[in-house]
Amino acid sequence: MTDLDRLPVTPDDIRQAAQRIAPFVHRTPVLSSRRLNEMLGAEVVFKCENLQRIGAFKARGAHNAVFQLDDAAAARGVVTHSSGNHAAALSLAARNRGVPAFIVMPTNAPTAKIESVVRLGGDVTFCEPTIAAREAAAARIEAERGATLVHPYDDVRVIAGQGTAALELLADHPDLGAILAPVGGGGLMSGTAVAARAASQTIRILAVEPAQADDAWRSWSTGVLTAGDPPDTIADGLRTTLGGNGFVILRALLDDFATVSEAAIVEAMRLVWEVLKVVIEPSSAVPVAALLERRFDLGGRKAGVILTGGNVDLAMLPWQAKAS
Amino acid sequence: MTDLDRLPVTPDDIRQAAQRIAPFVHRTPVLSSRRLNEMLGAEVVFKCENLQRIGAFKARGAHNAVFQLDDAAAARGVVTHSSGNHAAALSLAARNRGVPAFIVMPTNAPTAKIESVVRLGGDVTFCEPTIAAREAAAARIEAERGATLVHPYDDVRVIAGQGTAALELLADHPDLGAILAPVGGGGLMSGTAVAARAASQTIRILAVEPAQADDAWRSWSTGVLTAGDPPDTIADGLRTTLGGNGFVILRALLDDFATVSEAAIVEAMRLVWEVLKVVIEPSSAVPVAALLERRFDLGGRKAGVILTGGNVDLAMLPWQAKAS
Numbered sequence: 001m002t003d004l005d006r007l008p009v010t011p012d013d014i015r016q017a018a019q020r021i022a023p024f025v026h027r028t029p030v031l032s033s034r035r036l037n038e039m040l041g042a043e044v045v046f047k048c049e050n051l052q053r054i055g056a057f058k059a060r061g062a063h064n065a066v067f068q069l070d071d072a073a074a075a076r077g078v079v080t081h082s083s084g085n086h087a088a089a090l091s092l093a094a095r096n097r098g099v100p101a102f103i104v105m106p107t108n109a110p111t112a113k114i115e116s117v118v119r120l121g122g123d124v125t126f127c128e129p130t131i132a133a134r135e136a137a138a139a140r141i142e143a144e145r146g147a148t149l150v151h152p153y154d155d156v157r158v159i160a161g162q163g164t165a166a167l168e169l170l171a172d173h174p175d176l177g178a179i180l181a182p183v184g185g186g187g188l189m190s191g192t193a194v195a196a197r198a199a200s201q202t203i204r205i206l207a208v209e210p211a212q213a214d215d216a217w218r219s220w221s222t223g224v225l226t227a228g229d230p231p232d233t234i235a236d237g238l239r240t241t242l243g244g245n246g247f248v249i250l251r252a253l254l255d256d257f258a259t260v261s262e263a264a265i266v267e268a269m270r271l272v273w274e275v276l277k278v279v280i281e282p283s284s285a286v287p288v289a290a291l292l293e294r295r296f297d298l299g300g301r302k303a304g305v306i307l308t309g310g311n312v313d314l315a316m317l318p319w320q321a322k323a324s
Numbered sequence: 325m326t327d328l329d330r331l332p333v334t335p336d337d338i339r340q341a342a343q344r345i346a347p348f349v350h351r352t353p354v355l356s357s358r359r360l361n362e363m364l365g366a367e368v369v370f371k372c373e374n375l376q377r378i379g380a381f382k383a384r385g386a387h388n389a390v391f392q393l394d395d396a397a398a399a400r401g402v403v404t405h406s407s408g409n410h411a412a413a414l415s416l417a418a419r420n421r422g423v424p425a426f427i428v429m430p431t432n433a434p435t436a437k438i439e440s441v442v443r444l445g446g447d448v449t450f451c452e453p454t455i456a457a458r459e460a461a462a463a464r465i466e467a468e469r470g471a472t473l474v475h476p477y478d479d480v481r482v483i484a485g486q487g488t489a490a491l492e493l494l495a496d497h498p499d500l501g502a503i504l505a506p507v508g509g510g511g512l513m514s515g516t517a518v519a520a521r522a523a524s525q526t527i528r529i530l531a532v533e534p535a536q537a538d539d540a541w542r543s544w545s546t547g548v549l550t551a552g553d554p555p556d557t558i559a560d561g562l563r564t565t566l567g568g569n570g571f572v573i574l575r576a577l578l579d580d581f582a583t584v585s586e587a588a589i590v591e592a593m594r595l596v597w598e599v600l601k602v603v604i605e606p607s608s609a610v611p612v613a614a615l616l617e618r619r620f621d622l623g624g625r626k627a628g629v630i631l632t633g634g635n636v637d638l639a640m641l642p643w644q645a646k647a648s
Contacts, residue, residue, distance in 0.1 A: 029353040031375060035443075050601045051355060119359075270638060277374045277603040277634035310601035314594060320644065 002252045004198055008245040009156050011198035014163035014191060021063040021161060024096050028052050028165070030172050030304075036275045040291045043302040045176075046272075047169040050280050050310030054088040054120070056237075057165050057188055057308050058152075062089035064161030065150045066097050074099045076146040081127075081134035083109040084237060085309055086152035091122030102147055104137040106130075112313065153185030154243025163191025169304050170199045177301025178204040180287035182308060183216040183257075184238035186246020192306060193253040204255045204301065208290040210235050211259040216242040220250050220257050234262055234318055237283035237309060256296055264289035266318045272307070279310045282318065326576045328522055332569040333480050335522035338487035338515060345387040345485060348420050352376050352489070354496050354628075360599045364615045367626040369500075370596075371493040374604050374634030378412040378444070380561075381489050381512055381632050382476075386413035388485030389474045390421050398423045400470040405451075405458035407433040408561060409633055410476035415446030426471055428461040430454075436637065477509030478567025487515025493628050494523045501625025502528040504611035506632060507540040507581075508562035510570020516630060517577040528579045528625065532614040534559050535583040540566040544574050544581050558586055558642055561607035561633060580620055588613035590642045596631070603634045606642065 004011055032045045049057035066078055077100035080090050087103045094101035103122040105114060106129035117124055127137040142149050150158065165188070170176060179196045183189045193205045209217050213235065215228030225247045231239040242250070250257075260268075269285035271292065272278065284307040290296060291303065328335055356369045373381035390402055401424035404414050411427045418425035427446040429438060430453035441448055451461040466473050474482065489512070494500060503520045507513045517529045533541050537559065539552030549571045555563040566574070574581075584592075593609035595616065596602065608631040614620060615627065 029355075031353075034377075053358075055601055273603050274638055277379055279597050279601040279603060314598055314641070315644065317638070317641075317644075320639065320641075 002197070004194060007194060007249050007252060009159045009163065009190060009194050009249065011194060013156070013160035014167055014195050017060070017064040017160040018164040018167055020067050021060055021164065024063045024093070025059050026052055027168055030169060031276055031278065033275050036271070039271065039275070041294065042291065042298045044291060045173055045302070045304050046276060047165055047304060047306045048278060049165055050278055050284060050307050054085060054092055055309055055311045056085035056089065057162055057306065058085040058089035059092060060164050061155070061158035061161035061187060062086065062093040062150065063096065065155055065157040066090070066093040066099070068157050069148060073148055076148070077102055078150050079138050079141045079145070079147040080104070080150050080152060081138040082152050083113055085311060087113065087122065088116045088120055090150055091117050091120035095121040100147070102141045102145065104134050104141070106134065153187030153240065154245050156245060159187050159191045159245060161191070162188040163195040165306055166192040166195035169306065170196065173302070173304060174199070175302055176203060176304045178206055178296070178298055178303040180206045180208060180290065180303060181306045182235070182238055182283050182286035183207045183209045183242065184283065185240040186216060186242045186250060188306065188308060190246045190249040193249055197253050205253055206296055207250065207254050207257045208287040209257070209259050210238055210265060210286060211261055213238050214259045216250070217257050217259050219247055220254060223251065235265055235282040235286055237281060238286065258290045258295040260286060260289040260293065260295070264293055268292050270319050278307070279312065280307050281309045281312045284308045284310070326521070328518060331518060331573050331576060333483045333487065333514060333518050333573065335518060337480070337484035338491055338519050341384070341388040341484040342488040342491055344391050345384055345488065348387045348417070349383050350376055351492055354493060355600055355602065357599050360595070363595065363599070365618065366615065366622045368615060369497055369626070369628050370600060371489055371628060371630045372602060373489055374602055374608060374631050378409060378416055379633055379635045380409035380413065381486055381630065382409040382413035383416060384488050385482030385485035385511060386410065386417040386474065387420065389479055389481040390414070390417035390423070392481050393472060397472055400472070401426055402474050403462050403465045403469070403471040404428070404474050404476060405462040406476050407437055409635060411437065411446065412440045412444055414474055415441050415444035419445040426465045426469065428458050428465070430458065477511030477564065478569050480569055483511050483515045483569060485515070486512040487519040489630055490516040490519035493630065494520065497626070497628055498523070499626055500527060500628045502530055502620070502622055502627040504530045504532060504614065504627060505630045506559070506562055506607050506610035507531045507533045507566065508607065509564035510540060510566045510574060512630065512632060514570045514573040517573055521577050529577055530620055531574065531578050531581045532611040533581070533583050534562055534589060534610060535585055537562050538583045540574070541581050541583050543571055544578060547575065559589055559606040559610055561605060562610065582614045582619040584610060584613040584617065584619070588617055592616050594643050602631070603636065604631050605633045605636045608632045608634070
């Protein structure tokens, strides 16, 4: 049995995060559908973080990080490099604290993402679209402004914040026998794992990753943290590499780990839109795809899935791209 | 001041309906978005009947009708003619009561709608795609089987059931200063109006209809129930004609009535998908379109909108049909 209090993020960190962020985030609804249960061959409930502020669970971790800073540090602002939901989340959290958010974005970031950050008051710095350029630009802002870097997923404050989604889900459904989330950088999955194991010694903690972005699965299976092949998946939120803190936590707490095909992700995404009637982005569909393909033996357990976000381009839906 | 107890459906009917149907329908969540508020220029909350069982508020009225029958009548089954959400709703309600549902559908009904009824155990009879043929087929089943006709919208039991959505919304948000719903046959709008006026003498009760299916608006404005021009709107749930009971209730209780263009409906639908992250059908977008176009002077009032349903063909989205 793992001593949870020796992990980089503890159950207490998550409980404190929940109190800290409560004024700023939605307690999102949990949905279910008898028809979807029939199709998945299991009783499944869905924690709708696509209905969270900024349309993704990332609002949780960002608020937990920003609201833990002391006043002097906060006043100097926060900085991150991200072209995704974390950039919007950090902008919102900083605005709620009344401090600047410096967001480094690659010049090829989608216009909608840039607009979203600007709308939320983020101060955007563009850089070349390479990891090295992004990190260099963020480091410069850290040095020049004294701003605090808030890493999108390997920051322990961020991981604790992301864990609050599972905390709420388990409070609403204490009878869950399994909990599933997707893995990108590992922030959500790590927080979910700690919250779930604190709630139950027997709950099955199940991770899912796109087969075409399976670095975390490789790292978890082999015990060696590896970057893997360059990710090439429709699940744009999961194109990141597992962080060190996530690696430690997932190695300690995961019961099983599956990878799923791109076709299964698209099918699961469409199914959730059609049956559950909520808009989810491809990353959210990744654990649903694993259930659809019976990749885990749930043995009659009731399962909870965290739907991570709903930020998609409605003009370019994957099942239509396929049809044309 | 209208004496609500002299209307075809009373506040008491709605309260009793709420108790009767509670075991069979979802208490749907109410969502809101600060960004959407900014775009609509008002504080607006959305009652998500698209997340209701069978994906539409119709589950409420159908259960209220079916569970009011005495055992002998119920055993002979229920019958309706519908190619839409009411057919699925009645099939589900009958299955929950353990009695047959006879559904008359036109031969040109969409395959998805037919499959949905069959999946829910409905007994489908096909007929020619005319109103006369539908009514004749339903009347024959009534006569031969002794089945009870449950009209999709002009049945007082159905109207009372539909009113329970507003009852829940007003319980969750007692500070609403306005409530909006779309009008097709008038079942939802009538139930909503009675529930809202019972809750508040001052709440603004606002109806919205597609300009290209404006028979209810014409009937309400002139005081003469009229069929109007043949409806030609993307809002397929609203292609029906206002019923007599609805006419009486809307004349007595509505504060205002707007009609909206097809373009505004599509824009509002897309906006709800994009910002609120829920899948709605075009009918649901009709009152949102009126808010988007500032068709009502809300005077700072907080508004509640009933999102009626989420049954759409994901392969044929209107903003993409336009683009191609």
